[in-house]
Amino acid sequence: MIRCDVAVIGAGTAGLAAERAARGAGARTVLIDPEFNGTLCALAGCMPSKLLIAAASAAHQVEQAPRFGVLPGPMRIDGPRVMTRLRAERDRFLSFTRESFDDLPEGTALVGRARFSAAQRLTLEDGREIEAGAIVIATGSRPVVPPPFRDLGPNVMTTDTLFELPDLPQRLAVIGAGPLGAELAQAMARLGVRVTLLDSGDAVAKARAPAVNAALGAALSEDLRLILGVETSAERLENGEIRVSWTGEDGRAGQDDFTHVLVATGRAPVLSGLELKASGIDLDEDGQPLFNRLTMQCGNTPVFMAGDVAADAPVLHEASSEGAIAGRNAAQFPKVDPFERHVFFTIAFTDPPSAAIGAAAKDAAISASADYGDQGRARVEGRARGVLCIHADPGGRLVGADLCAPGGEHLAHQLAWAVQSGATAAQLLDMPFYHPTLEEGMKTALREICRRSGTSEPPSRDVGSPSGS
Numbered sequence: 438m439i440r441c442d443v444a445v446i447g448a449g450t451a452g453l454a455a456e457r458a459a460r461g462a463g464a465r466t467v468l469i470d471p472e473f474n475g476t477l478c479a480l481a482g483c484m485p486s487k488l489l490i491a492a493a494s495a496a497h498q499v500e501q502a503p504r505f506g507v508l509p510g511p512m513r514i515d516g517p518r519v520m521t522r523l524r525a526e527r528d529r530f531l532s533f534t535r536e537s538f539d540d541l542p543e544g545t546a547l548v549g550r551a552r553f554s555a556a557q558r559l560t561l562e563d564g565r566e567i568e569a570g571a572i573v574i575a576t577g578s579r580p581v582v583p584p585p586f587r588d589l590g591p592n593v594m595t596t597d598t599l600f601e602l603p604d605l606p607q608r609l610a611v612i613g614a615g616p617l618g619a620e621l622a623q624a625m626a627r628l629g630v631r632v633t634l635l636d637s638g639d640a641v642a643k644a645r646a647p648a649v650n651a652a653l654g655a656a657l658s659e660d661l662r663l664i665l666g667v668e669t670s671a672e673r674l675e676n677g678e679i680r681v682s683w684t685g686e687d688g689r690a691g692q693d694d695f696t697h698v699l700v701a702t703g704r705a706p707v708l709s710g711l712e713l714k715a716s717g718i719d720l721d722e723d724g725q726p727l728f729n730r731l732t733m734q735c736g737n738t739p740v741f742m743a744g745d746v747a748a749d750a751p752v753l754h755e756a757s758s759e760g761a762i763a764g765r766n767a768a769q770f771p772k773v774d775p776f777e778r779h780v781f782f783t784i785a786f787t788d789p790p791s792a793a794i795g796a797a798a799k800d801a802a803i804s805a806s807a808d809y810g811d812q813g814r815a816r817v818e819g820r821a822r823g824v825l826c827i828h829a830d831p832g833g834r835l836v837g838a839d840l841c842a843p844g845g846e847h848l849a850h851q852l853a854w855a856v857q858s859g860a861t862a863a864q865l866l867d868m869p870f871y872h873p874t875l876e877e878g879m880k881t882a883l884r885e886i887c888r889r890s891g892t893s894e895p896p897s898r899d900v901g902s903p904s905g906s
Protein backbone atom coordinates (compact mmCIF):
# COMPACT_ATOMS: atom_id res chain seq x y z
CA MET A 438 0.00 0.00 0.00
CA ILE A 439 1.37 3.37 -1.08
CA ARG A 440 -0.07 6.36 0.80
CA CYS A 441 -0.01 9.91 -0.57
CA ASP A 442 -1.94 13.17 -0.51
CA VAL A 443 -2.48 13.41 -4.27
CA ALA A 444 -2.30 10.65 -6.89
CA VAL A 445 -2.23 11.80 -10.52
CA ILE A 446 -3.22 9.28 -13.22
CA GLY A 447 -1.42 9.99 -16.50
CA ALA A 448 1.98 11.65 -17.09
CA GLY A 449 1.00 13.84 -20.05
CA THR A 450 0.95 17.62 -20.12
CA ALA A 451 -2.06 17.84 -17.79
CA GLY A 452 -0.81 15.17 -15.39
CA LEU A 453 2.67 16.68 -15.13
CA ALA A 454 1.15 20.11 -14.45
CA ALA A 455 -1.19 18.63 -11.82
CA GLU A 456 1.63 16.80 -10.03
CA ARG A 457 3.81 19.93 -10.11
CA ALA A 458 1.02 22.12 -8.74
CA ALA A 459 0.09 19.65 -6.01
CA ARG A 460 3.71 19.17 -4.93
CA GLY A 461 4.21 22.97 -5.05
CA ALA A 462 1.27 23.30 -2.66
CA GLY A 463 3.02 20.94 -0.22
CA ALA A 464 1.33 17.63 -1.09
CA ARG A 465 3.03 14.23 -1.11
CA THR A 466 2.34 13.09 -4.66
CA VAL A 467 2.54 10.10 -6.95
CA LEU A 468 2.32 10.23 -10.74
CA ILE A 469 1.18 7.05 -12.46
CA ASP A 470 1.69 6.15 -16.12
CA PRO A 471 2.08 2.80 -17.88
CA GLU A 472 4.92 4.01 -20.08
CA PHE A 473 6.36 7.43 -19.12
CA ASN A 474 7.05 7.70 -22.83
CA GLY A 475 6.55 11.47 -23.15
CA THR A 476 3.46 13.60 -23.66
CA LEU A 477 1.04 13.30 -26.60
CA CYS A 478 2.05 16.86 -27.52
CA ALA A 479 5.71 15.94 -27.97
CA LEU A 480 5.27 12.39 -29.28
CA ALA A 481 2.37 12.46 -31.74
CA GLY A 482 0.61 15.81 -31.36
CA CYS A 483 1.51 19.50 -31.52
CA MET A 484 5.24 19.16 -32.18
CA PRO A 485 5.50 16.50 -34.92
CA SER A 486 2.49 17.99 -36.70
CA LYS A 487 4.12 21.42 -36.70
CA LEU A 488 7.38 19.87 -37.89
CA LEU A 489 5.56 18.40 -40.89
CA ILE A 490 3.93 21.78 -41.52
CA ALA A 491 7.33 23.49 -41.34
CA ALA A 492 8.66 21.21 -44.09
CA ALA A 493 5.55 21.91 -46.16
CA SER A 494 5.99 25.62 -45.66
CA ALA A 495 9.60 25.42 -46.92
CA ALA A 496 8.40 23.61 -50.06
CA HIS A 497 5.60 26.12 -50.56
CA GLN A 498 7.98 29.07 -50.35
CA VAL A 499 10.23 27.52 -52.99
CA GLU A 500 7.21 26.90 -55.18
CA GLN A 501 5.99 30.47 -54.74
CA ALA A 502 9.42 32.07 -55.24
CA PRO A 503 9.05 32.64 -59.03
CA ARG A 504 6.20 35.10 -58.28
CA PHE A 505 8.86 37.38 -56.82
CA GLY A 506 11.29 36.91 -59.68
CA VAL A 507 13.30 34.38 -57.69
CA LEU A 508 13.91 31.23 -59.74
CA PRO A 509 15.20 28.45 -57.51
CA GLY A 510 15.17 25.75 -60.19
CA PRO A 511 13.33 22.45 -60.10
CA MET A 512 12.38 21.38 -56.59
CA ARG A 513 12.69 17.81 -55.36
CA ILE A 514 11.20 16.66 -52.09
CA ASP A 515 13.13 13.91 -50.35
CA GLY A 516 10.38 12.17 -48.38
CA PRO A 517 12.63 10.03 -46.16
CA ARG A 518 14.65 13.14 -45.25
CA VAL A 519 11.47 15.05 -44.40
CA MET A 520 10.36 12.25 -42.08
CA THR A 521 13.84 11.73 -40.61
CA ARG A 522 14.18 15.41 -39.69
CA LEU A 523 10.66 15.40 -38.28
CA ARG A 524 11.46 12.48 -35.98
CA ALA A 525 14.90 13.78 -35.01
CA GLU A 526 13.47 17.13 -33.89
CA ARG A 527 10.43 15.43 -32.35
CA ASP A 528 12.70 13.10 -30.37
CA ARG A 529 14.62 16.11 -29.08
CA PHE A 530 11.38 17.58 -27.70
CA LEU A 531 10.47 14.17 -26.38
CA SER A 532 13.79 13.91 -24.54
CA PHE A 533 12.95 17.11 -22.62
CA THR A 534 9.67 15.67 -21.37
CA ARG A 535 11.43 12.44 -20.47
CA GLU A 536 14.07 14.43 -18.57
CA SER A 537 11.27 16.07 -16.59
CA PHE A 538 10.30 12.57 -15.38
CA ASP A 539 13.84 12.12 -14.06
CA ASP A 540 13.49 15.36 -12.09
CA LEU A 541 10.54 13.98 -10.10
CA PRO A 542 11.36 13.30 -6.43
CA GLU A 543 12.25 9.68 -5.78
CA GLY A 544 9.25 7.40 -5.42
CA THR A 545 6.89 9.82 -7.20
CA ALA A 546 6.77 8.07 -10.58
CA LEU A 547 4.88 4.79 -10.50
CA VAL A 548 4.95 2.73 -13.70
CA GLY A 549 1.59 1.05 -14.18
CA ARG A 550 -1.99 1.40 -15.43
CA ALA A 551 -4.28 2.67 -12.69
CA ARG A 552 -7.91 1.83 -12.01
CA PHE A 553 -10.19 2.82 -9.17
CA SER A 554 -10.83 0.16 -6.53
CA ALA A 555 -12.61 2.55 -4.13
CA ALA A 556 -13.32 6.27 -3.77
CA GLN A 557 -9.79 7.21 -2.72
CA ARG A 558 -8.00 4.07 -3.75
CA LEU A 559 -6.27 3.00 -6.96
CA THR A 560 -4.94 -0.40 -8.00
CA LEU A 561 -2.16 -1.02 -10.55
CA GLU A 562 -1.99 -4.16 -12.73
CA ASP A 563 0.76 -5.65 -10.57
CA GLY A 564 -1.48 -5.44 -7.50
CA ARG A 565 0.08 -2.38 -5.89
CA GLU A 566 -2.53 -0.24 -4.12
CA ILE A 567 -2.45 3.52 -3.68
CA GLU A 568 -4.46 5.33 -1.05
CA ALA A 569 -4.71 9.06 -1.81
CA GLY A 570 -6.33 12.08 -0.19
CA ALA A 571 -7.34 13.19 -3.69
CA ILE A 572 -6.96 11.83 -7.22
CA VAL A 573 -6.49 13.67 -10.53
CA ILE A 574 -7.59 11.87 -13.70
CA ALA A 575 -5.37 13.08 -16.57
CA THR A 576 -5.47 10.12 -18.94
CA GLY A 577 -5.74 12.08 -22.21
CA SER A 578 -7.59 11.15 -25.39
CA ARG A 579 -7.19 8.69 -28.23
CA PRO A 580 -8.15 8.85 -31.93
CA VAL A 581 -11.63 7.68 -32.86
CA VAL A 582 -11.64 5.38 -35.90
CA PRO A 583 -15.13 4.91 -37.43
CA PRO A 584 -16.05 1.28 -38.26
CA PRO A 585 -15.48 1.41 -42.06
CA PHE A 586 -11.82 2.28 -41.46
CA ARG A 587 -11.03 -0.36 -38.85
CA ASP A 588 -8.93 -3.47 -39.52
CA LEU A 589 -7.78 -2.40 -42.97
CA GLY A 590 -4.08 -2.80 -42.24
CA PRO A 591 -1.24 -0.42 -41.45
CA ASN A 592 -1.86 1.90 -44.42
CA VAL A 593 -4.92 3.22 -42.62
CA MET A 594 -3.29 5.47 -40.07
CA THR A 595 -4.14 7.84 -37.28
CA THR A 596 -1.86 10.54 -35.92
CA ASP A 597 -0.54 7.86 -33.54
CA THR A 598 1.18 6.18 -36.52
CA LEU A 599 1.47 8.90 -39.21
CA PHE A 600 4.72 10.39 -37.93
CA GLU A 601 6.44 7.00 -37.96
CA LEU A 602 6.16 6.66 -41.77
CA PRO A 603 9.60 6.11 -43.30
CA ASP A 604 8.61 8.07 -46.43
CA LEU A 605 5.83 10.40 -47.56
CA PRO A 606 2.77 8.62 -48.98
CA GLN A 607 1.99 8.85 -52.70
CA ARG A 608 -1.79 9.22 -52.59
CA LEU A 609 -3.45 10.06 -49.31
CA ALA A 610 -7.09 10.28 -48.27
CA VAL A 611 -7.64 12.28 -45.09
CA ILE A 612 -10.95 11.46 -43.43
CA GLY A 613 -12.10 14.37 -41.25
CA ALA A 614 -11.38 18.02 -42.03
CA GLY A 615 -11.22 19.19 -38.42
CA PRO A 616 -8.20 21.29 -37.35
CA LEU A 617 -6.04 18.22 -37.29
CA GLY A 618 -7.12 16.76 -40.65
CA ALA A 619 -7.06 20.14 -42.39
CA GLU A 620 -3.58 21.14 -41.29
CA LEU A 621 -2.01 17.75 -41.95
CA ALA A 622 -3.77 17.31 -45.31
CA GLN A 623 -2.52 20.68 -46.53
CA ALA A 624 1.01 19.97 -45.30
CA MET A 625 1.11 16.60 -47.06
CA ALA A 626 -0.24 18.16 -50.28
CA ARG A 627 2.44 20.85 -50.22
CA LEU A 628 5.03 18.11 -49.85
CA GLY A 629 3.92 16.63 -53.15
CA VAL A 630 1.45 14.03 -51.85
CA ARG A 631 -1.80 13.77 -53.86
CA VAL A 632 -4.35 14.45 -51.14
CA THR A 633 -8.13 14.13 -50.97
CA LEU A 634 -9.67 15.59 -47.80
CA LEU A 635 -13.19 14.38 -46.97
CA ASP A 636 -15.60 15.39 -44.23
CA SER A 637 -19.15 14.39 -43.39
CA GLY A 638 -19.91 17.97 -42.31
CA ASP A 639 -19.71 21.26 -44.15
CA ALA A 640 -17.05 23.01 -42.09
CA VAL A 641 -13.28 22.93 -42.41
CA ALA A 642 -11.18 23.14 -39.25
CA LYS A 643 -14.44 23.49 -37.30
CA ALA A 644 -14.78 27.04 -38.68
CA ARG A 645 -17.67 28.86 -36.98
CA ALA A 646 -18.03 31.80 -39.38
CA PRO A 647 -19.24 31.17 -42.96
CA ALA A 648 -16.75 33.71 -44.33
CA VAL A 649 -13.87 32.00 -42.54
CA ASN A 650 -15.06 28.59 -43.70
CA ALA A 651 -15.25 29.81 -47.29
CA ALA A 652 -11.80 31.44 -47.14
CA LEU A 653 -10.15 28.38 -45.64
CA GLY A 654 -11.98 26.01 -47.97
CA ALA A 655 -10.79 28.05 -50.97
CA ALA A 656 -7.20 28.07 -49.68
CA LEU A 657 -7.17 24.32 -49.07
CA SER A 658 -8.72 23.65 -52.48
CA GLU A 659 -5.65 25.16 -54.13
CA ASP A 660 -3.50 22.42 -52.64
CA LEU A 661 -5.80 19.39 -52.50
CA ARG A 662 -9.15 17.91 -53.45
CA LEU A 663 -11.67 18.96 -50.77
CA ILE A 664 -14.95 17.04 -50.56
CA LEU A 665 -17.40 18.12 -47.85
CA GLY A 666 -20.81 16.80 -46.80
CA VAL A 667 -20.21 13.15 -47.69
CA GLU A 668 -20.41 9.78 -45.96
CA THR A 669 -17.33 7.68 -46.54
CA SER A 670 -16.60 3.96 -46.62
CA ALA A 671 -13.43 2.00 -47.34
CA GLU A 672 -12.16 -1.40 -48.44
CA ARG A 673 -8.69 -2.87 -48.68
CA LEU A 674 -7.62 -3.93 -52.17
CA GLU A 675 -5.45 -6.94 -52.96
CA ASN A 676 -2.44 -4.72 -53.68
CA GLY A 677 -2.73 -3.24 -50.17
CA GLU A 678 -4.16 0.07 -51.36
CA ILE A 679 -7.35 1.41 -49.84
CA ARG A 680 -10.41 2.18 -51.91
CA VAL A 681 -12.41 5.04 -50.39
CA SER A 682 -15.97 5.66 -51.59
CA TRP A 683 -18.13 8.63 -50.75
CA THR A 684 -21.71 9.73 -51.22
CA GLY A 685 -23.46 13.00 -50.50
CA GLU A 686 -27.12 13.73 -49.85
CA ASP A 687 -27.23 15.70 -53.09
CA GLY A 688 -26.46 12.54 -55.07
CA ARG A 689 -22.73 13.25 -55.34
CA ALA A 690 -20.71 10.06 -55.27
CA GLY A 691 -17.19 9.00 -56.04
CA GLN A 692 -14.39 6.64 -55.22
CA ASP A 693 -10.64 6.56 -55.51
CA ASP A 694 -7.76 4.32 -54.52
CA PHE A 695 -5.15 5.56 -52.09
CA THR A 696 -1.80 4.24 -50.94
CA HIS A 697 -2.60 5.57 -47.45
CA VAL A 698 -5.53 6.88 -45.43
CA LEU A 699 -5.28 9.19 -42.41
CA VAL A 700 -8.32 8.96 -40.15
CA ALA A 701 -8.74 12.29 -38.34
CA THR A 702 -12.37 12.09 -37.30
CA GLY A 703 -11.87 13.29 -33.73
CA ARG A 704 -10.52 12.08 -30.41
CA ALA A 705 -12.28 10.52 -27.41
CA PRO A 706 -11.38 10.73 -23.71
CA VAL A 707 -9.44 7.74 -22.33
CA LEU A 708 -11.77 6.51 -19.57
CA SER A 709 -12.08 2.79 -20.29
CA GLY A 710 -10.39 0.57 -17.77
CA LEU A 711 -10.45 3.22 -15.03
CA GLU A 712 -13.46 1.53 -13.38
CA LEU A 713 -15.00 4.90 -12.62
CA LYS A 714 -17.98 3.25 -10.88
CA ALA A 715 -15.72 2.54 -7.91
CA SER A 716 -14.62 6.19 -7.76
CA GLY A 717 -17.98 7.48 -6.53
CA ILE A 718 -18.18 10.27 -9.11
CA ASP A 719 -21.27 11.04 -11.18
CA LEU A 720 -21.23 10.38 -14.91
CA ASP A 721 -23.40 11.83 -17.66
CA GLU A 722 -25.41 9.59 -20.00
CA ASP A 723 -22.31 9.08 -22.19
CA GLY A 724 -20.25 7.91 -19.22
CA GLN A 725 -18.27 11.17 -19.09
CA PRO A 726 -17.49 12.42 -15.54
CA LEU A 727 -19.41 15.51 -14.45
CA PHE A 728 -17.08 18.19 -13.14
CA ASN A 729 -16.90 21.91 -12.46
CA ARG A 730 -14.63 23.57 -15.03
CA LEU A 731 -13.63 26.35 -12.61
CA THR A 732 -12.36 23.90 -9.98
CA MET A 733 -11.95 20.75 -12.13
CA GLN A 734 -13.61 18.87 -9.23
CA CYS A 735 -16.09 16.03 -9.83
CA GLY A 736 -19.10 16.91 -7.65
CA ASN A 737 -17.98 17.17 -4.04
CA THR A 738 -15.65 14.21 -4.33
CA PRO A 739 -11.84 14.16 -3.97
CA VAL A 740 -11.58 13.36 -7.70
CA PHE A 741 -10.45 15.99 -10.21
CA MET A 742 -10.16 16.02 -14.03
CA ALA A 743 -7.50 17.64 -16.24
CA GLY A 744 -6.59 17.73 -19.93
CA ASP A 745 -8.13 16.01 -22.95
CA VAL A 746 -9.86 13.40 -20.78
CA ALA A 747 -12.09 16.22 -19.50
CA ALA A 748 -13.19 16.82 -23.14
CA ASP A 749 -13.77 20.46 -22.31
CA ALA A 750 -11.02 22.33 -24.17
CA PRO A 751 -8.74 19.72 -25.78
CA VAL A 752 -5.78 21.95 -26.60
CA LEU A 753 -2.37 22.10 -25.04
CA HIS A 754 -2.50 25.36 -23.08
CA GLU A 755 -5.78 24.27 -21.49
CA ALA A 756 -4.31 20.86 -20.55
CA SER A 757 -1.55 22.72 -18.67
CA SER A 758 -3.97 25.12 -17.07
CA GLU A 759 -6.49 22.46 -16.07
CA GLY A 760 -3.62 20.42 -14.60
CA ALA A 761 -2.52 23.38 -12.49
CA ILE A 762 -6.08 24.01 -11.25
CA ALA A 763 -6.78 20.33 -10.53
CA GLY A 764 -3.42 19.77 -8.82
CA ARG A 765 -3.72 22.82 -6.59
CA ASN A 766 -7.28 21.99 -5.55
CA ALA A 767 -6.45 18.30 -5.04
CA ALA A 768 -3.62 19.33 -2.70
CA GLN A 769 -5.86 21.50 -0.55
CA PHE A 770 -8.97 19.25 -0.69
CA PRO A 771 -11.56 19.53 0.89
CA LYS A 772 -10.97 23.29 0.43
CA VAL A 773 -11.54 23.88 -3.28
CA ASP A 774 -11.16 27.25 -5.04
CA PRO A 775 -12.64 28.32 -8.38
CA PHE A 776 -10.15 29.74 -10.89
CA GLU A 777 -10.90 31.95 -13.86
CA ARG A 778 -10.51 30.08 -17.15
CA HIS A 779 -8.94 31.32 -20.36
CA VAL A 780 -11.08 32.72 -23.11
CA PHE A 781 -11.98 29.98 -25.65
CA PHE A 782 -9.09 29.93 -28.14
CA THR A 783 -8.18 27.47 -30.88
CA ILE A 784 -5.87 27.76 -33.86
CA ALA A 785 -5.52 25.45 -36.85
CA PHE A 786 -2.05 25.79 -38.37
CA THR A 787 -3.26 25.79 -41.95
CA ASP A 788 -2.04 28.41 -44.43
CA PRO A 789 -3.53 30.89 -43.86
CA PRO A 790 -3.98 29.86 -40.23
CA SER A 791 -7.52 29.88 -38.93
CA ALA A 792 -8.62 30.61 -35.39
CA ALA A 793 -11.69 30.98 -33.19
CA ILE A 794 -11.71 33.09 -30.04
CA GLY A 795 -14.35 33.65 -27.38
CA ALA A 796 -17.96 34.07 -28.47
CA ALA A 797 -19.13 33.36 -32.03
CA ALA A 798 -20.92 35.99 -34.15
CA LYS A 799 -24.35 34.55 -33.32
CA ASP A 800 -23.78 35.33 -29.62
CA ALA A 801 -22.55 38.89 -30.16
CA ALA A 802 -24.41 42.15 -30.77
CA ILE A 803 -21.98 43.38 -33.40
CA SER A 804 -19.80 41.46 -35.83
CA ALA A 805 -17.50 43.37 -38.15
CA SER A 806 -15.05 42.01 -40.67
CA ALA A 807 -11.80 42.97 -42.36
CA ASP A 808 -10.87 41.57 -45.75
CA TYR A 809 -7.29 40.39 -46.12
CA GLY A 810 -7.71 39.87 -49.89
CA ASP A 811 -6.04 43.25 -50.54
CA GLN A 812 -4.39 44.06 -47.22
CA GLY A 813 -1.17 46.01 -47.72
CA ARG A 814 1.50 43.89 -46.02
CA ALA A 815 -0.19 40.65 -47.04
CA ARG A 816 -0.17 41.87 -50.64
CA VAL A 817 3.55 42.77 -50.38
CA GLU A 818 4.29 39.22 -49.33
CA GLY A 819 2.11 37.65 -52.02
CA ARG A 820 -0.26 36.12 -49.49
CA ALA A 821 -3.22 38.50 -49.56
CA ARG A 822 -6.25 36.35 -48.82
CA GLY A 823 -8.65 35.57 -46.04
CA VAL A 824 -10.88 37.39 -43.62
CA LEU A 825 -11.00 38.41 -40.00
CA CYS A 826 -14.27 38.88 -38.08
CA ILE A 827 -14.34 40.59 -34.69
CA HIS A 828 -17.38 40.32 -32.44
CA ALA A 829 -18.39 42.86 -29.80
CA ASP A 830 -21.10 43.63 -27.27
CA PRO A 831 -23.43 46.63 -27.78
CA GLY A 832 -20.92 48.91 -26.04
CA GLY A 833 -18.07 47.95 -28.39
CA ARG A 834 -16.29 45.59 -25.95
CA LEU A 835 -14.66 42.70 -27.81
CA VAL A 836 -16.23 39.31 -27.02
CA GLY A 837 -14.84 37.05 -29.74
CA ALA A 838 -13.28 36.66 -33.16
CA ASP A 839 -13.02 34.24 -36.06
CA LEU A 840 -10.35 34.46 -38.71
CA CYS A 841 -8.49 32.85 -41.53
CA ALA A 842 -5.78 35.30 -42.50
CA PRO A 843 -2.04 35.53 -43.11
CA GLY A 844 -0.20 35.75 -39.80
CA GLY A 845 -3.41 34.44 -38.27
CA GLU A 846 -1.78 32.76 -35.28
CA HIS A 847 -0.33 36.11 -34.17
CA LEU A 848 -3.44 38.16 -34.92
CA ALA A 849 -5.41 35.55 -33.00
CA HIS A 850 -3.22 35.97 -29.93
CA GLN A 851 -3.70 39.72 -29.91
CA LEU A 852 -7.45 39.28 -30.23
CA ALA A 853 -7.55 36.56 -27.55
CA TRP A 854 -5.62 38.80 -25.15
CA ALA A 855 -7.90 41.74 -26.00
CA VAL A 856 -11.05 39.68 -25.41
CA GLN A 857 -9.75 38.19 -22.17
CA SER A 858 -8.70 41.58 -20.85
CA GLY A 859 -12.09 43.11 -21.70
CA ALA A 860 -10.76 45.69 -24.18
CA THR A 861 -13.05 47.77 -26.37
CA ALA A 862 -12.53 48.44 -30.07
CA ALA A 863 -11.74 52.09 -29.25
CA GLN A 864 -9.08 51.03 -26.73
CA LEU A 865 -7.40 48.81 -29.31
CA LEU A 866 -7.49 51.61 -31.89
CA ASP A 867 -5.68 53.75 -29.31
CA MET A 868 -2.74 51.32 -29.37
CA PRO A 869 0.24 51.84 -31.69
CA PHE A 870 -0.08 50.02 -35.03
CA TYR A 871 3.27 49.77 -36.79
CA HIS A 872 3.24 50.25 -40.56
CA PRO A 873 3.12 48.26 -42.77
CA THR A 874 1.93 45.20 -40.83
CA LEU A 875 -0.74 42.54 -40.95
CA GLU A 876 -2.06 43.94 -37.66
CA GLU A 877 -3.16 47.13 -39.45
CA GLY A 878 -5.79 45.05 -41.25
CA MET A 879 -7.71 44.73 -37.98
CA LYS A 880 -8.41 48.46 -37.94
CA THR A 881 -11.19 48.17 -40.53
CA ALA A 882 -13.19 45.84 -38.29
CA LEU A 883 -12.38 47.79 -35.11
CA ARG A 884 -13.54 51.04 -36.70
CA GLU A 885 -16.79 49.47 -37.83
CA ILE A 886 -17.41 48.25 -34.28
CA CYS A 887 -16.87 51.80 -32.99
CA ARG A 888 -19.29 53.14 -35.58
CA ARG A 889 -21.98 50.53 -34.91
CA SER A 890 -21.66 50.74 -31.13
CA GLY A 891 -21.83 54.53 -31.20
CA THR A 892 -18.45 54.83 -29.48
CA SER A 893 -15.87 57.34 -30.66
CA GLU A 894 -12.53 56.48 -32.12
CA PRO A 895 -9.69 57.93 -29.98
CA PRO A 896 -9.58 61.67 -30.82
CA SER A 897 -5.78 61.82 -30.90
CA ARG A 898 -5.50 59.13 -33.58
CA ASP A 899 -5.80 59.68 -37.33
CA VAL A 900 -8.95 58.17 -38.81
CA GLY A 901 -7.34 57.73 -42.24
CA SER A 902 -5.43 54.75 -43.56
CA PRO A 903 -1.87 55.09 -44.84
CA SER A 904 -1.20 53.64 -48.28
CA GLY A 905 -0.48 49.93 -47.97
CA SER A 906 -2.21 49.45 -44.62
Ligand SMILES: Cc1cc2nc3c(=O)[nH]c(=O)nc-3n(C[C@H](O)[C@H](O)[C@H](O)COP(=O)(O)OP(=O)(O)OC[C@H]3O[C@@H](n4cnc5c(N)ncnc54)[C@H](O)[C@@H]3O)c2cc1C
Binds near residue numbers: 472596
Ligand atom coordinates in the same frame (compact mmCIF):
# COMPACT_ATOMS: atom_id res chain seq x y z
C1 LIG B 1 -1.80 15.55 -34.19
C2 LIG B 1 -2.18 16.49 -33.08
C3 LIG B 1 -1.82 17.81 -33.16
C4 LIG B 1 -2.14 18.67 -32.13
N1 LIG B 1 -1.75 19.97 -32.27
C5 LIG B 1 -2.05 20.82 -31.29
C6 LIG B 1 -1.62 22.16 -31.38
O1 LIG B 1 -0.96 22.56 -32.35
N2 LIG B 1 -1.92 23.01 -30.38
C7 LIG B 1 -2.64 22.59 -29.28
O2 LIG B 1 -2.90 23.40 -28.40
N3 LIG B 1 -3.06 21.31 -29.17
C8 LIG B 1 -2.77 20.42 -30.13
N4 LIG B 1 -3.15 19.14 -30.01
C9 LIG B 1 -3.87 18.74 -28.78
C10 LIG B 1 -2.88 18.52 -27.61
O3 LIG B 1 -1.81 17.70 -28.03
C11 LIG B 1 -3.61 17.87 -26.43
O4 LIG B 1 -4.69 18.72 -26.05
C12 LIG B 1 -2.73 17.65 -25.21
O5 LIG B 1 -1.50 17.08 -25.57
C13 LIG B 1 -3.45 16.74 -24.19
O6 LIG B 1 -2.63 16.50 -23.06
P1 LIG B 1 -3.09 15.47 -21.94
O7 LIG B 1 -2.15 15.61 -20.79
O8 LIG B 1 -4.54 15.60 -21.67
O9 LIG B 1 -2.92 14.02 -22.59
P2 LIG B 1 -1.61 13.10 -22.86
O10 LIG B 1 -0.39 13.88 -23.11
O11 LIG B 1 -2.06 12.12 -23.90
O12 LIG B 1 -1.39 12.32 -21.47
C14 LIG B 1 -2.21 11.28 -21.02
C15 LIG B 1 -1.36 10.25 -20.30
O13 LIG B 1 -2.22 9.39 -19.56
C16 LIG B 1 -1.67 8.08 -19.57
N5 LIG B 1 -2.71 7.12 -19.20
C17 LIG B 1 -3.82 6.77 -19.89
N6 LIG B 1 -4.55 5.87 -19.19
C18 LIG B 1 -3.89 5.64 -18.02
C19 LIG B 1 -4.13 4.83 -16.86
N7 LIG B 1 -5.23 4.06 -16.75
N8 LIG B 1 -3.24 4.84 -15.86
C20 LIG B 1 -2.14 5.63 -15.93
N9 LIG B 1 -1.87 6.43 -16.98
C21 LIG B 1 -2.73 6.45 -18.02
C22 LIG B 1 -1.11 7.95 -20.98
O14 LIG B 1 -0.12 6.94 -21.06
C23 LIG B 1 -0.54 9.36 -21.22
O15 LIG B 1 0.83 9.42 -20.88
C24 LIG B 1 -2.84 18.22 -31.01
C25 LIG B 1 -3.22 16.88 -30.90
C26 LIG B 1 -2.89 16.02 -31.93
C27 LIG B 1 -3.27 14.57 -31.80
Ligand SMILES: NC(=O)c1ccc[n+]([C@@H]2O[C@H](COP(=O)([O-])OP(=O)(O)OC[C@H]3O[C@@H](n4cnc5c(N)ncnc54)[C@H](O)[C@@H]3O)[C@@H](O)[C@H]2O)c1
Binds near residue numbers: 615618704750784
Ligand atom coordinates in the same frame (compact mmCIF):
# COMPACT_ATOMS: atom_id res chain seq x y z
N1 LIG C 1 -3.98 23.27 -34.05
C1 LIG C 1 -4.61 22.84 -32.97
O1 LIG C 1 -4.80 23.53 -32.02
C2 LIG C 1 -5.09 21.49 -32.96
C3 LIG C 1 -4.67 20.71 -33.96
C4 LIG C 1 -5.14 19.46 -33.96
C5 LIG C 1 -5.99 19.01 -32.98
N2 LIG C 1 -6.37 19.80 -32.00
C6 LIG C 1 -7.31 19.28 -31.02
O2 LIG C 1 -7.35 17.89 -31.19
C7 LIG C 1 -8.70 17.44 -31.18
C8 LIG C 1 -8.93 16.48 -32.32
O3 LIG C 1 -8.92 17.18 -33.56
P1 LIG C 1 -9.60 16.55 -34.84
O4 LIG C 1 -9.46 17.50 -35.96
O5 LIG C 1 -9.12 15.15 -35.01
O6 LIG C 1 -11.10 16.37 -34.38
P2 LIG C 1 -12.39 17.28 -34.49
O7 LIG C 1 -13.40 16.58 -33.68
O8 LIG C 1 -12.08 18.68 -34.19
O9 LIG C 1 -12.80 17.20 -36.05
C9 LIG C 1 -13.18 15.98 -36.63
C10 LIG C 1 -13.75 16.21 -38.02
O10 LIG C 1 -14.05 14.93 -38.56
C11 LIG C 1 -15.33 14.95 -39.15
N3 LIG C 1 -15.85 13.57 -39.11
C12 LIG C 1 -16.26 12.87 -38.03
N4 LIG C 1 -16.62 11.62 -38.38
C13 LIG C 1 -16.44 11.53 -39.72
C14 LIG C 1 -16.60 10.50 -40.69
N5 LIG C 1 -17.03 9.28 -40.34
N6 LIG C 1 -16.32 10.78 -41.98
C15 LIG C 1 -15.86 12.00 -42.35
N7 LIG C 1 -15.67 13.00 -41.49
C16 LIG C 1 -15.95 12.78 -40.19
C17 LIG C 1 -16.13 15.95 -38.35
O11 LIG C 1 -17.19 16.49 -39.12
C18 LIG C 1 -15.05 17.01 -38.03
O12 LIG C 1 -14.97 18.00 -39.01
C19 LIG C 1 -9.60 18.64 -31.29
O13 LIG C 1 -10.43 18.64 -30.17
C20 LIG C 1 -8.69 19.82 -31.33
O14 LIG C 1 -9.06 20.79 -30.38
C21 LIG C 1 -5.95 21.05 -31.98
